[in-house]
Amino acid sequence: MAYHLTSLTIPYARDGHSRTRAYEGIARAGFSHVGLYDGHEEGPVWPIGITASQARFAVQPALDAGLAIDHKSHGQVTDNPDLFVRTIGLASEAGVPSLVCWGPYEYESGTFPAVPKKPDVWQSEVNGFFTAFEAGVREAEAAGVLLLPKPHTGVGKHGAALRELHDRFDSSAVGVCYDTGNVHYYEGLDPITDVVPVAGLCQQIIIKDHVGPQGNPVFRTPGDGDIDHQAVLAVLAEAGFSGSLVNERLDISGLESIDAELVRAHRHISAVADATLASHSNG
Secondary structure: OOEEEEEEOHHHHOOOOOHHHHHHHHHHHOOOEEEEOOOOOOOOOOOOOOOHHHHHHHHHHHHHOOOEEEEEEEEEHHHOHHHHHHHHHHHHHHOOOEEEEEOOOOEOOOOOOOOEOOHHHHHHHHHHHHHHHHHHHHHHHHHOOEEEEOOOOOOOOOHHHHHHHHHHHOOOOEOEEEEHHHHHHHHOOOHHHHOHHHOOOEEEEEOOEEOOOOOOOOEEOOOOOOOOHHHHHHHHHHOOOOEEEEEOOOOOOOHHHHHHHHHHHHHHHHHHHHHHHHHHHHO
16 A cells, blocks of 8 residues: 655646746645646646647656656546547656546536536536547547546536446546545535545545535635545545545645645645554554
C-alpha cells in the first residue's frame, strides 16, 4: 500500500496565475505529483490541432519543476465527445496516465439544488454520455490510459452510482476518482459510508473539504471543514487502496496566500496518509 500526494493547478488558475508558476508552488509545498488543468490564462494544456510531439513538450515544464504527472482534469465528457477521444490519445503520447472526467450536470443551470432537469431531457443527456464514454473507453483501452469518472451530480453522483457506472463498462481502462467534498456538497452524504461501494475500485481520492449542509457553497482548505478524511481513507485502506491523494481547490486569492494554504493542504493530506499507513501496518 502506497500513496502519492498530488495537487491540481486550479488554485493558481482561478487567481490568474500561469501554469508554470503553479508548478513551482506545488513543488515547493511538498507535493510529488501534479494534476493538469486547462483553465489558465495561457489557454488549454493541449490546444486544438496540437501534435503528439507538441503534447509532450507542453507537459515538460511540470517535469522540469520536479513533479510527476498524475492526471489531467478533462471535465465533462459530453461538452465535446470528439475532444474527449482526442485528449485520450494525446495523454498517451505525452505520458499522462489518466484523465479525470464526469458526466452531464443534473440540474438546470444556476438552480442547484432546487430544479433538476426534466426527466426526458435528463435521460437524453445520460444516453449521450454513455455513447460518448463508450467511445472514450475503447480509445483508452487501445492507448493505455485510465479514465477516472468522479462524482459531480448526475451519472456517478455518489459511491453507488460510480459503482454502477464502473460495472456498466467493465473495462480495465475505467477506474474511479472519489471526491469527498462533492458528495458532501452536492448530495449531502457522509463520504465515510458513501465510499464503501467503490472502496476497492478507487485509484484516486480528492481530499476536498466542505462545510455545512447540501448546497452550502463553502469549501475550506483540506482539514478545516466537516469531512473526516482519515476515516474515509481508512475505509479505502481496508480495501487495499494505493493511489493518489489529491488537493483540488483552495478558495483563496493572492499568490502568497495560495502558496501558504497549499503548504497547509499538503501538511493535512500528508498527516492523513501517514496516520493511515501507520494504522494499517500496526493492524
